[in-house]
Amino acid sequence: MNTMNPSLSNENVQRDTAEPGAEGGRGKPAEGVIEYGKTVGTPFSDNPKFSLRDVDVFYGQSQAIKSISLDIAKNEVIAFIGPSGCGKSTFLRCLNRMNDSIDICRVKGQLELDGQDLYDPKRDVVELRARVGMVFQKPNPFPKSIYDNVAYGPRIHGLANRKSELDDIVENSLRKAGLWDEVKDRLDAPATGMSGGQQQRLCIARTIAVSPEVVLMDEPCSALDPIATARVEELIAELSESYTIIIVTHSMQQAARVSDRTAYFHLGHLVEVNKTNKVFTAPEHELTESYITGRFG
C-alpha cells in the first residue's frame, strides 16, 4: 500500500549525519539520551487523520527528521514544541507537502491522510493544500482588498457559483476568524493596511475559506502582540470543533493553553508525545522536562 514517490525513496543516505545548529553551552543533552526512533508517551490514535510512520526528512546530506512515527487524531489540537532546529517546522511542512518546493529536501517513510498516501505521485498537491491549509509565522496577505484575499481560494477552487455564494463564504470565514465586525464596512480596503493581528486573522480566514479539514499553523502568533495572540488562541479553540489543528510554537505557555496533545521534538527526534496536561505537569522524558522548565533551549 505504501506507494511512495520513487524519487523520494531510492535515496541511500547515511543516517547519522552531523547536526547543523545543535545547541551548545550548559545543560547540553547528549544525543545518546534519545533512544533512536523511540518516542515515549502516546503517539498513536485510534482515530487518525494523519498516520505517519518512520518519517525521515533530509536536506541534502543532513537528516532533519529521524524516523518519526506519529498519529494526529481527527479534530484534535496538537502542539509541536522544541528548541530551534529540532525539526518541528520541517515535520509540519511534510503534512501538506510544502517541502516539495525545496529542491534538496527529500521525505521518506509512510505518510497518510485519511488512509491515503500523502506522497502518491498522482496526488493533486493543490487539492491537498486546500484540504490541509497553512497559516505562517508572518501574516502574508495578498496585496489585494480584504474581500479578495478571502475570496481568492474559493474562486480558484470553484467553490462558489454565484456572487452571493462567494459573499457568504467571505462573510462566514471572516466571522469564524473573529474579524467580521472589524472589517465588514471596509471589505474593499487593501488588506495590507490592517494591523498585524488583523492580518494574521485575515490569513486564517483565507485558509478556512476553502473549507480545509486540517489547519497547519507555523508559529502563528510570534509576530503578534498579547491581545492579538489571545484572539488567535481563542480562534484556535473555536476552530478545533470542526478542524484538526497542528500548531508549531516557541511559546510553551501557548502550547499549554491551546493544545490537547503536545509533541516534543529534539534534534530531529520525536522525544515525547502526551496529553498536554501531562506534559506540563509530569513529563515522562527527561529532555522534555529540561526543555519546558527552561533548563536548555
Add this chain to the structure above:
Amino acid sequence: MPHQKDDVYGDHISHQFNEELAELKTEFLKMGGMVEQQLNDAVQALVEGDSALADEVRARDKAVDQMEVEIDEEATQVIARRQPTARDLRLVVSVIKMVADLERVGDEAKKIAKFAIGLAEEGKAPRGYVEVRHIGNHVATMLHDALDAFARLDSEQALQIMKEDKRVDEEYQAATRSLLTFMMEDTRNISRCMSVMWVLRALERVGDHACNLAENVIFMVKGEDVRHTSMEEAERVVGHTRG
C-alpha cells in the same frame, strides 16, 4: 531516569529562577524547623509541667503564621513571574499546600501548650503522660522525616511516613482506651484525662499532617497524586520508575 544531582531545581538557564526556587525551598524548611521546635517544646512543656515554656510556644505561633503568609506570597510570585512547569510547578504547588499543613501543626502545638498550662496549674502529673510522650516522639519523628524527605526528594522515605501514620492511629486508639479506663476507675480523673485526650488528639492530627507532607513529597518526585489512594497504589507509584 533517576535524578542524580542534589539540586534538581538549580540548573535553569535563568539564575534568578534558580535563586527563587532555592529561596522557596529554604524558607519552607526554615518554617518546618520552627514548627518542629514548637511541637517538641509543647510536648516537653506538658510532660514537665513547664508553664513558662508553654507560654513561649503560644507566643511564637504568630511567627509561624507569618511565615505561612510570606511563603505563600513568594510561591504566588514565582507562578506569576515564571510560569513554572513540570517539577518546578510541582515544587511550587506542593509548597503552597504543605505550608498549610505546617501551619496547622503549629496550631496543634499551640493547643498542646494551652493544655500544658492548664494541667500544670492543677498539679502533679496525671496518667496518660507516658502515652503523650510516646506518641509525641513518634509524630515528631514523622514530621522531621517528612521535612528530610522534602529536602532530599526521597519518595521512599515519604512512603515510610505514610505507613507510620497507620501505627500512630493505632497507638492513639490504644491510648484513648486506657484513658477511658482511668476515668471509669475514678471519676475525679475525668477532667484531667479529658485534657490529655485532647492533647493526644492534637498529636494524632500532627501525624496526619506529616502524612500529608509525605504525600506531597511523593507528588513532587513522581508526579502522581497518592492522596486518597490505597497504600498499594502509593507503593506502586514510588516503586514505579520513570521513562
